[in-house]
Amino acid sequence: MVFDFEDFEDINFKRKKVYSVSELTAEIKSLLENKFFDTWLEGEISNFKHHYSGHMYFTLKDKDSQIPSVMFKGSNIKLRFKPEDGLKVLVFGRVSVYKPRGSYQFYVQDMEPKGLGELQLAFEQLKKKLESEGLFKKEFKKNIPAFPDVIGVVTSSTGAAIRDIQNVISRRFSLSRILLAPVRVQGNLAPDEIVKAIELFNDYEKVDVLIVGRGGGSIEDLWSFNEEKVARAIFKSKIPVISAVGHEIDFTISDFVADLRAPTPSAAAELVVQDKNELISQLKSFEIRAFNSMKNLLVENKNKLAGLMNRPVFKRASAPIEEKFYRLDDLLHRLVSGMKFIEKNQLEKVIKLKRLLSNLRPDTRIKESFGKVLNLQKNLQAVFKSILNEKDLLLSRLMGKLNVLSPLSVLDRGYSITFKLPENKLVKSIKKINPGDKLKVRVTDGTCECEVLKKTEVNK
Amino acid sequence: MTAKNKELSFETAFNQLEEIVDVLESGDLPLEKSLAQFEEGIKLSRICTEKLEKAQKKIELLLKDSKGNFKFEDLDSDDKEEI
CATH class of the missing domain: 3.40.50.2300 (Response regulator)
Known part of the structure; x- marks a missing residue:
């Protein structure tokens, strides 16, 4: 039998329906749509574009294949996170055909990130965005x-x-x-x-x-x-x-x-x-500290003054004058005895003058000033006493607290107090001392004197 | 001086007081200046205590009325105050 190729072709053409491009496309479309609706698809986003119309276009891919995908504005507006390239997602939707190009696409209705929850991802994305804008900067x-x-x-x-x-x-x-x-x-x-x-x-x-x-x-x-x-x-x-x-x-x-x-x-x-109570006790401790430093300052000044008064220069200052006094007394005496006819009131005038002169003696004046200073101090102390009395109850309570903080109990714990010599001044800052200075160090059961070899400032 | 001090906020008075105490404790001031600072310190301490006596315990609602004025209301009552 001779095989007639043309006949064979004729037969086949007669059996098969001839589609137009549109018909075939429509059939493919309906086949795909009937098969792949309500479909879950997992893949990685690439070529992501958020079109100004609001629609999102991207490709979903895995190791070997890729599917062009679209998520329309109406669907993507509900997303709390932003899809981006490289993000692995799980999408829900359908497959359909875009007839003008004859290409099939996945139409995404819903999307969630894989791994992270949607909210965590949204959180991370916003955090990254605001951080890069500098909103978290110190x-x-x-x-x-x-x-x-x-x-x-x-x-x-x-x-x-x-x-x-x-x-x-x-x-x-x-x-x-x-x-x-x-x-x-x-x-x-x-x-x-x-x-x-x-x-x-x-x-x-x-x-x-x-x-x-x-x-x-x-x-x-x-x-x-x-x-x-x-x-x-x-x-x-x-x-x-x-x-x-x-x-x-x-x-x-x-x-x-x-x-x-x-x-x-x-x-x-x-x-x-x-806390109101906390503030009140802080205020009271301020008052006590102010009072104590004031008291210390006064005692210090009083001691300094007493020290000055005992300096020989003050004691000796009056000696030449005293000598003149003796001479004056002597002269007066001779005057009085020598001039027998001197009138009584004139004599009194001279005695008065002498008294005036005596008032001018520097040692008397110094003594008087010293007395005045002491009086001032007494007055001041009276002022402080009245302040103290006013606060008596509170103070005694706070003093109890202060006792715990007393330098002596601190000394017992191994701390020491440093004074700068020769003025015996409490050293509170390294800035007040220099190498070569002499210091007195008080520990709980005694003192020692030392010399500064080296100083090092510590930044607090 | 007193009138001026009355306008001090608690924070300013409190901070000034703390500064004064620090200065007094440093012992760097001459006697007369120390005394003046001491008096000022006691004054500031009184001001702070006075302000503390007036401490509040309530919460007010801040609202805006239709004219855009600020309005206050106690959270737990119907007291109203308008500014």
């Missing part, structure tokens, strides 16, 4: 005032955070006025409300420090504090911001961008609400 951190007059709080008026802050205040007695801008701290509306509250405080201007936060919760509950707009509002605030979100272990973007992170809302309150 130089932008404002100082938190130690004694704010007005404290602004941005949190829920019914949440745990404000209750914790209230507890701290009632325990410590706040010196500050505390203003709350009540906001929602979770849910879709929360970020905008938090931003507005921060702006409200900045408008009000009289606020010295802000606490922004909420009590503990799940990562979703705390999410508002990971929102970019909240982070930017905190960064922009002219008032220093303390972030206080959740518990010790919870870190949010707000924490990084705030001027100070407090581990909890209570801790934030403790940072700015001073």
Whole structure:
């Protein structure tokens, strides 16, 4: 039998349907769509482009193959993280054909990162972004005032955070006025409300420090504090911001961008609400220290004066004058006895003159001044005594505390006190002594005198 | 001097007092200046104590009314104060 090639071809052409390009494309499209809808696909993103229309175009690939993919605006707007090249993702969607090009594509409806959860990834991405913009830099951190007059709080008026802050205040007695801008701290509306509250405080201007936060919760509950707009509002605030979100272990973007992170809302309150009793005892210790140094200064001056008075120069100063006095006395005597007819009142005048002269004797004047100084000191001591009496109860209590801190008990523990010779002055700073200086060192059971060989400053 | 001191904030008064005590303890000042500083210190200490006596315990809400004025409300009561 002769094989007729042309016949064979004829037969085949008659059996097969002839498609147009569009028909075939349509059939392929429907085949693929019917087979690959609601499909999960795993791959790595490459060639990622976020088109200005809002749609995302990218390729999903693995080791050997790749599929062009698209995620339309309506779907990608819900994503909390940003897809990027190299990111391994799990996507859900369908396969379809783009007829004008005859290419098949994966149409992504939903996407989640592989490995990390969606929220963790969003957190890491925003953290990286703001960090690269410099929002976490130390130089932008404002100082938190130690004694704010007005404290602004941005949190829920019914949440745990404000209750914790209230507890701290009632325990410590706040010196500050505390203003709350009540906001929602979770849910879709929360970020905008938090931003507005921060702006409200900045408008009000009289606020010295802000606490922004909420009590503990799940990562979703705390999410508002990971929102970019909240982070930017905190960064922009002219008032220093303390972030206080959740518990010790919870870190949010707000924490990084705030001027100070407090581990909890209570801790934030403790940072700015001073303890009244603590402050009062600090004030009393200031008074005692001032009083003691004043007393020491007076005693020191009195001793110096007494020392001066005993110096020979003062004792000797009056000798030549005394001699003149004797001569004067002698002259007077001779005058009186020599001039028998001198009138009584004239004699009295001379005696008066003599008394006047005697008043001018330097030793008498020095004695008088010394007396005056002593009187002044007595007066001063009386002033201090009245201050002391006024504070008697408090002082005795605080003195008890001071005793514990007394230098003697410190000496017992092995510390020593150093004085500079010859003035016997307490050495508190290395700047006051130089090599060659003589020092006296007091330890608990005695003293010794030493010479400085070398000095080294230590930066505290 | 007294009138001026009344306007001092607690923080300023407290810091000034601490400085004065440090200076007094350093013993670098002559007697008369020390006395003046001492008196000033006692004054500052009184001012601080006075301010502490007025410590607050309440929390107020900061709100803005429709006209954009700031409004205050006690968190736990209905007291209102407008500025």
